[in-house]
Amino acid sequence: MKSDRFKYIKQLTILVALWLCAMPAIAQNGTNIKVFADKKNTAVTYAMSHALHDWDGTSRDVSSVIIFNKEAQRISSVAVLIKVSSFDSKNANRDSHMIEVLDGIKFPQISFGSTSVTQEGMTLIVAGNLTFHGITHPVSFRATQKRSGNQITVSGDFEIKMTDYSVDPPSLMGISCKDWIKLTFTAVYNLP
Amino acid sequence: MKKRIVLVLMSFFACISVISAQNDTIKKNVSQVDTTNLLADLTAQEDQKPQELLPEKMLVTQRLLWGHKGLMRNFNRFELTPDERARELKIRRTMLVAHQVVGFATLGCMIAQGFVGSSLYNGNMNKADLHESLAGAINIGYFTTAGLALFAPPKMMNERKGYSSIKVHKILAVVHLTSMIATNILAGSLESNPKLKPYHRAAAFTAFGSFAAAMIIIKF
Numbered sequence: 356m357k358s359d360r361f362k363y364i365k366q367l368t369i370l371v372a373l374w375l376c377a378m379p380a381i382a383q384n385g386t387n388i389k390v391f392a393d394k395k396n397t398a399v400t401y402a403m404s405h406a407l408h409d410w411d412g413t414s415r416d417v418s419s420v421i422i423f424n425k426e427a428q429r430i431s432s433v434a435v436l437i438k439v440s441s442f443d444s445k446n447a448n449r450d451s452h453m454i455e456v457l458d459g460i461k462f463p464q465i466s467f468g469s470t471s472v473t474q475e476g477m478t479l480i481v482a483g484n485l486t487f488h489g490i491t492h493p494v495s496f497r498a499t500q501k502r503s504g505n506q507i508t509v510s511g512d513f514e515i516k517m518t519d520y521s522v523d524p525p526s527l528m529g530i531s532c533k534d535w536i537k538l539t540f541t542a543v544y545n546l547p
Numbered sequence: 548m549k550k551r552i553v554l555v556l557m558s559f560f561a562c563i564s565v566i567s568a569q570n571d572t573i574k575k576n577v578s579q580v581d582t583t584n585l586l587a588d589l590t591a592q593e594d595q596k597p598q599e600l601l602p603e604k605m606l607v608t609q610r611l612l613w614g615h616k617g618l619m620r621n622f623n624r625f626e627l628t629p630d631e632r633a634r635e636l637k638i639r640r641t642m643l644v645a646h647q648v649v650g651f652a653t654l655g656c657m658i659a660q661g662f663v664g665s666s667l668y669n670g671n672m673n674k675a676d677l678h679e680s681l682a683g684a685i686n687i688g689y690f691t692t693a694g695l696a697l698f699a700p701p702k703m704m705n706e707r708k709g710y711s712s713i714k715v716h717k718i719l720a721v722v723h724l725t726s727m728i729a730t731n732i733l734a735g736s737l738e739s740n741p742k743l744k745p746y747h748r749a750a751a752f753t754a755f756g757s758f759a760a761a762m763i764i765i766k767f
Contacts, residue, residue, distance in 0.1 A: 434589055447707050
């Protein structure tokens with residue numbers, strides 16, 4: 356009877372020991388921190404093309420936040436929010452036209468939320484949902500991240516089609532712009 | 548005894564694999580949930596001030612019609628609300644497209660008038676009627692083009708800093724509007740004072756040159 360109890364205690368001790376060994380691996384999930392982008396150094400630029408000319412517009416009023424895993428030293432999630440009216444193409448008529456084309460009064464914001472962020476060296480493969488003109492579509496792109504002390508700079512670009520988001524390409528002199536918009540971004544995050 | 552140890556170990560690894568699988572699922576879900584929460588955080592941080600519907604600065608003609616207390620604001624259909632302002636922007640677009648089309652037609656008439664006017668200037672008086680008809684068409688086209696821009700609902704924001712093609716377009720508009728008025732005044736005085744012909748011609752060519760340049764500059 357005593358030896359049976361001893362065996363049980365022994366087995367229980369082994370199990371607890373094994374559990375304790377496994378705890379660090381299980382607990383790794385709890386080191387995520389939220390880091391907001393440094394707005395002064397963060398920008399998103401769109402580039403468009405028309406038969407008469409090409410142009411771009413930049414927003415320096417970009418709100419972005421990442422979830423950074425301190426243990427793994429990697430970004431696990433990212434979200435971005437930009438006001439349509441914050442894009443400046445150095446031409447107020449054109450910017451106003453863009454607000455009109457994008458129904459910027461009804462849908463004042465463009466947002467992106469990641470669904471997965473995979474790191475390959477210094478390259479991030481980001482997949483997520485882009486909401487633009489009130490329509491959400493999945494997008495994926497590659498971004499480059501640079502680490503300098505506690506600062507992470509993420510930059511990259513990707514293209515979207517306006518018609519995918521039910522936006523009629525704007526026209527000038529009766530000629531429509533090309534359907535593609537190239538979005539280029541640079542975001543700086545200062546880790547605490 | 549050995550069997551028991553194997554059983555204990557197997558149950559442990561089974562537990563670990565279940566936890567690990569759960570963890571993966573949690574990780575994926577965390578990413579999804581986080582993003583939604585993150586966007587909510589960003590939205591909360593954003594300036595909650597409602598979007599300005601009118602620019603601070605606009606043309607006098609636009610302010611008269613479309614300003615906060617403009618004439619059009621007396622009609623229910625043109626109240627200054629986000630929905631109505633969105634509709635106003637569509638009206639603005641239609642007017643500006645018409646501005647471009649009528650402007651092109653006017654430029655065509657101006658080119659034709661250049662040939663007819665030069666022929667008349669050199670003494671070929673049998674084209675006087677055609678010159679007058681073309682002048683009428685140009686005046687109608689020109690002032691319609693100007694009106695479509697001057698009375699269109701205003702854009703959404705103030706002018707940007709620095710030079711842009713649209714700013715040069717507007718500066719050239721002042722030049723060709725002045726030249727057009729001068730051309731018409733001088734045309735009316737030609738019968739009583741034929742010596743004014745060269746000035747009429749110079750004013751007309753200035754109007755044409757600056758009008759054409761205002762169109763070309765949009766390319767840049």
